[in-house]
Amino acid sequence: MSEVSAAPRMSLWHTLLRHDLPASIVVFLVALPLSLGIAVASGAPVAAGLIAAVVGGVVAGALGGSVLQVSGPAAGLTVVVAEAIAQFGWATTCFIGAAAGVLQILFGLSRIARSALAVAPVVVHAMLAGIGITIALQQLHVLFGSRSQSTAFANIAAIPDGLMNLHLGGAAIGIVVIAVMLGWKYLPARVRVVPGPLAAVVIGTLLSLFVIDIERITITGSVFDALQLPQLPTGDWFAVSLTVVTIALIASVESLLSAVAVDKMHSGQRTGFDRELIGQGSANVVSGLVGGLPITGVIVRSATNVSAGARTRASAVLHGVWILLFAVVLVGLVEQVPKAALAGLLIVIGMNLVKLAHIRLARRTGELFVYVTTVVAVVFTNLLEGVLIGLAVAFALLLWRVVRVQISAAALPDGRWHVHLDGSATFLALPKLTGELAKVPAGADVTVEMAVDFLDHAAVEAIEDWRRQHETTGGAVEFIEIGSARMEGTADAPPSRGFGRAAIEDLLGPWRPHGTGVDKVTAGIAAFHRRHAHVVRPHLDHLHDSQDPDSFFLTCSDSRIVPNVITNSGPGDLFTVRNVGNLVPVRGDDSVEAALSFALAQLSVRSVVVCGHSSCGAMKSLLHDAEPGGGLSSWLRHAEPSLRRFRAGHPVAVAARALGYEEVDQLGMVNVAMQLETLHRHPAVRRALRERGITLSGLFFDIAGARVLEVTVDGVRAIDDRAALAVR
Known part of the structure; x- marks a missing residue:
């Protein structure tokens, strides 16, 4: 028995030492500068970023549903956390983060995790892009050597003044960091063993040793001195509750989307989405209670974890342990990092959230207006309002696509008229429908081609009234119905939408209505003339001889x-x-x-x-x-x-x-x-x-x-x- 049980233990230790341990060190090197930069960008104590990174690695890594996802402070929450700190103070923001974690745990226990994935991807992509632009605008002033403003309008308006009072040394270091970050991927593979963010910050820090009067990160005492209990809000509970819900929703959606992306990168165990929310919520509760930033799954760290060869959740947990050891033992090194270096790092991170692939996808799918509207709203209002505006526009676009109908009426060379309906024919289409039908002259022979997937009684009544009126003028009306919704029987049941099966039902089952012998044949011929003859006719045109x-x-x-x-x-x-x-x-x-x-x-x-x-x-x-x-x-x-x-x-x-x-x-x-x-x-x-x-x-x-x-x-x-x- 001992020999049998020893084999799995040996395999586990082999995986840990061969794969997870090296991967955890790589992720630690990536996470360290990012955690510092996000804390600075949020306006929180610098140590709060390190605390959140430790808790995200250990708690979310151990309890989460994604084996290879790495969690910590994320750029996606920077804007809303900065707003919370400005409005409520840091101690109350910690309470808000812990409360958001409780809400996430409730999400997980109620098994609604997958419903969070129903948010329109274009809105999520635009939200991240808006956050990225906001971060870049804020950190641009830090790079100039000045202070960032409270709104995007103010940050844009202050750019000329920032350039006039530019701190040349800090700006040069920030630009070097940006150049290193952008060019790192072009260097040889043996050089890229060192993570780009770490290399950029180290180079910027070394250069800062030659610059006089440059602002650096300050940490008062050790990371343990930064541990603090949250503070209950003193008033405006509605605003506090709204911020709690905002952080919980953003952290949940971002974590789940990141987990989905991570699942696509490896062939191992798939994510348990409800457990992932419970793990993320637990990490946020702990982080808020000890004075850390809110936490979410982070795709940059997670992708690094996968590419570094991690096999189990031990890698994420260990990366948190390494950050804790660094924060305790080497806190003096952190205080040597200039804020301009972190500003350059954050500008690149922010602009990387604006992905050209997402813009191209939005353009191809006809959702570019939703994307642009959401980005502008997030940048110039606030995160929650921007997302709500984006969702409203996305829903309006969806509604328009669902109910829209293309209607045209035109004369054919042989003198007949052709009326075409394509889409969803509802009462909303009546103005356009009646307008197009009015173009048909009295007494003309008309073919009405209907390729509609939804047909309500108002549209049927309008078409039938027009048909009766037109036939009294001597005109003949022929209906060709090739869509899944048909005029026949609409008076006997509520309208319904049907997709997919209509064509195959017509193709394979045209004689299913009652009838025998020649009646079925003639009924089938009539259905062919009504539904398919005009479709087949162009294909037969070159075959008639x-x-x-x-x-x-x-x-x-x-x-x-x-x-x-x-x-x-x-x-x-x-x-x-x-x-x-x-x-x-x-x-x-x-x-x-x-x-x-x-x-x-x-x-x-x-x-x-x-x-x-x-x-x-x-x-x-x-x-x-x-x-x-x-x-x-x-x-x-x-x-x-x-x-x-x-x-x-x-x-x-x-x-x-x-x-x-x-x-x-x-x-x-x-x-x-x-x-x-x-x-x-x-x-x-x-x-x-x-x-x-x-x-x-x-x-x-x-x-x-x-x-x-x-x-x-x-x-x-x-x-x-x-x-x-x-x-x-």
Whole structure:
């Protein structure tokens, strides 16, 4: 027992020492300058950033649902924390952070974590961009050697004055830090072993030794001296509650989005989102109680953790331990860091939150207005108002997309009028709908094409009233309905939206309404004219004088086989011949011979395909020696070679049996292979193979699974979208 249990322990220690320990050191080196910079940017005590980094690493790392996510103070919370400190003071802000953590724990316990991911990504991207711009504007003045202002307007207005009173030494150090941060990725890999942020701050600190009168970070006492209990608010509980909710929501959304991104970077254990919120909330409670900044999952540190080779949550925990040791033992080094160096670091971090990829995505998806509006609102109002404005604009855009309808009316060259409706036809579209319908002159013949996914009673009533009025003037109105919402039956039930199934239902089930015999045929023809004829007509226009099919397609007469559906082909693609059992008679049947010769010689088809299917009645009769009577008995004699080869253990039968098919289907696949052999011997086929290199293919349609297999002369295999159907 001890030997068995020792193996997992050895494996765990090997993983810890080989992967997690080195990764934790790399993450520590990245997190240290970022934590200092975020504390400075927030207006909090510098030690608060170190405390938050320690708590984020140890508590969130140990309790969170993401194994490889690293948590700590984040740029995404900088603006709202700075506002809280300015309004309530640092001690009350600690209480707010702890209260936000309690709210996050409640989020996790109520299992609503995934709902936080329902926030429109464009708003989240724009929120981060707005935060980045705000940070950059604030830190620009620190780089100048002056003080940042309270609003973005004030920071922009103060730029000329900051330039006039520029502290050249501090500005030079900040610019060097920015240059190092931007250029670090272009250096050789052996140099980039050192994290860029750490290298930039170290270089800036060393340069500052040669600069007189430069402002540096100050820490009063050790990090333990900075530990403090939060203070209860003295008033304005509504504003406090609003800030608590804001921090809780931003920290939760940012942590969950970061966890999703981290999951995409590795193939290990996936994130438990509810547990992640509980872990993040617990870390914020602890951080707030001991005087640390609010915490969230940070994608920069997490991505570094993954790329450094971390395997377990031990890496995140250890990085917090290293920050604690550094803060206790080497606090003097921290006090040598100039604020201008951290300002340069934060300017780059802030501008990195404005990602060109997000802007391009917003442009491609038609959400650029939402993105720009949210960014401007976050920068020039405040974070909460900006996000709410962005969500409102995103919702308005969604509503507009859902209810909008494209309507046009135009005269055709033949004198008819064409009215087109596309989208959601609701009462909101009535002004545009009635306006377009009014363009149609009295007495004109009209085709109304409706490709709508939602149709309410107001729109139906308006269309019907117009139709009746137009027909009284002598005009004819033809409706073509190709959308998922139809006018028929709208008076019998509330309107509903349907997507996706309408086309396939029309394609495969047009005769499902009641009726028999010729009634079903005529009903189907009427539906074709109403819904599909105008769509097919342009494709048939170039085929009205001649045909140019790609394939000769021989298949069974079975009504369940629809060749153009299972091959995803259209009019003019297949020269189809059907008979019972998809047989190629050696002699005694002129129809297959005539069709094959015509297709090869006159139409120059490029492939010949034989397609069988499951549960074939012909194969059942053949296998069970049934006597179907009439001409069918003599016809099935053409398939007797297939039966003999099946009973002799044809390789195709063996392959079909291995796939779990029953005997009837095994025989059906063998029959396809035998028809391929017959075609290989056919003089016209042999000549086409030799002269034009046509392909000869066998298919088998599994009706129950709606799946098509390829059958060759010696086996069976599945078909995917990359496979070539060719047996030369």
